[in-house]
Amino acid sequence: MRAFLRKLRWLTKRSRREAELQEELAFHLEEEMEKGRAAGLTEAQARAAARRELGNLGLVAEDTRSAWSWPLLMLAESIFADARYGARMLIRNAKVTVFTILALALGIGVNASVFTAYHALWLLPLDARDAHEMVNIALVRDSGPTNDFSYPDYEAYRDSLHSFSGLVASQAMTARLSNAGGPPGLEASIEGSGLGRLGLISPRIAGGERAQVNVVSENYFEVLGVTPIRGRSFESLSPAELQNQPSVLISENYWQRRFDGDPEIIGKIIRLNDVAVTIIGVTPRDFQGTGFGAPPFWAPISIDPLLNRDDQWLNQRENQRYRLHGRLAPGVSMAQAQAEMNPIANQLRALHDPESSSAEPAAVLVYPGSPMTVQPNGQIDPLISWIMFAAALVLAVACANVGSLQLARARSRQHELSTRLSLGVSRPRVVRQLLTESVLVGLLAGVSALFLTWAFLQELSRQLFGAFPLEMGSLAFDATPDFEIVIYVLAVSLAAGILAGLIPAMESSRSALAAIVRSNASSRRSRRLQDILVAAQVSLSLVLLIVAGMFIRTAFNEITLPTGYDIENVISLDFQFPEPSDLDDDGKLVVAQELRTRLAALPGVSAVTSSQPPGERRFVTAGTPAGGRGPARTGARRLCLRARELL
């Protein structure tokens, strides 16, 4: 402790102590010279002898100084000094520095973007108040995990569990939207969207205006702790009221995009799958609940039988469509909730069809709330690890690039390095100094990468926002870097700085050492090293290119996967009846058949068929132009057979 205070005192009067140290050493030199003179040496000889005896004065002073400091402080001081010197060198070579920083920033930025996106999508918590209390519930059977439950099972869990302060059920469906008024603008919306422009969604398959509806249990908004920004939510209505007047909530996003923020939206009656529903509230902007993205509509589970035209929809135990999310009661752990649920799951199992997989033994799995369904092994999606690998490769290429640049530059700095080495600076110390410089570059690149990433993801999320057509809802994506991402980027840039700087630093300090001995050191070794770096860079880039190419090919192959039908020369036509229509179902069928007959009679059409996709109220009619040859005709015939089956 006393020693600590003494050291502290020394450090506070540092400049005076420094002067004293110099004086002390000068005195020693003087005494030594005196000795020489006494031995009969000339003044010059005495001075030379004394200097020889004293050795490297700077080194002695530095070693002595270190007696007064702490190793860590010394290290920090020398790093700071190196960084300051490095910064001066970087400013002197501004052009090279800017290029280096940009190259590294690009590499780091790609990594940071992937990490941020992974973070924002895969590790996304549920969109709820106190999201850490929210959990997902899954059943793990021998045949695999499932997140889907039937309504009767949901009711049984909801009414008997004490581990949760609330349990909600939800499912997403696509409903046909009508009576919404205004220009649907659907085709424009699809063609204008990113996926539409890429040709991934064809406007022709849309067939009337549709919208995603998240069907949720009536307690959904209460349990998630979200209140509508306008109107009210389902909790405020009794079951009888909900039954008499089917109601839905609209998302702020859809309200703005589809209805232009119509101030009269509350109370508006629209039709979803022909069911007249009243909009009673607007959910907050980007509110995603337990799913991905903000859907256009939220409907209470009680109208699900109406939307699906099935009275028994909610009573069938095998109709397992709902995902369950719970809010843990205060002080209850996930393991406790799991333990409470298991016996109930066992009882419910007995009620299921003994032939179905639902009757298999199953263990309840309660895990932190996430919009993702359960992963079979709880592992990271292989796709993500591939993308991360590719991003790491990009960084490696950038590092190799910067590394060879540094190597070339260090060679031009050989004079400076040999001077330092001759002055008694050890080689590890020179390596450290060069390394500090490249770490400095790495960190600067990291900071730039952080901004680049942020800007890039902002733009990407804007693009994503427009990538999905209106009916699919809005994907909300928060690209603002959080603490974890900043730490990640700093760690990556530190590693990149070391990676890019280590080999050049080792090599150039070695060749500088050689240069002291041989005034003209042929640095064949370092040139070869540079060749290796360039070779590594090229091969890494090649691997990257091939992998990227394979990714794209695979993706396109999946889109154009052959379905077994010959669809060449087949023209499809969608139509639907206006809602409400004066025709009953049989009447519509007559109209559809009439249309088919007339189409078939058209010159140039060789065959016509029509079908109605199951569960929907629209007709798809396909025709084959007469110009079509054999295979096309076969295709049409196949389609026709298929259509007959469906009808």
Place this chain on the structure above:
Amino acid sequence: MKKQAPPRVEVLQGTLDLLILRTLLFGPSHGHAIAKHIQGVSEELLQIETGSLYPALHRLEAQGWIDASWEKSEKGKRAKYYRLTTSGRKHLAAERTKWETFSRAMTLVLKPSGEEL
């Protein structure tokens, strides 16, 4: 560039402190004189490197075993004089016992009794 000099012994790691403290037992002295004294007493067998003398002096000072003050040397120049403190004296005694034990042990091992040289 070897000088003609009596064969020198490197000062063992850690023993320089002991030598300095022992030298200061005779009274305050400056760095140069300490080095010369050790050399003289050891019949020039021990050569003290300036490169390790001053770091050692400052380390001892930081530990509080020696004190320093600026005084006039015999030739009238300002010099930094070191003197032993009370805790330095205690430390010296402890280190000395340690060294003597060590050196006795070394001797016993190297020259076992009964062995004739």
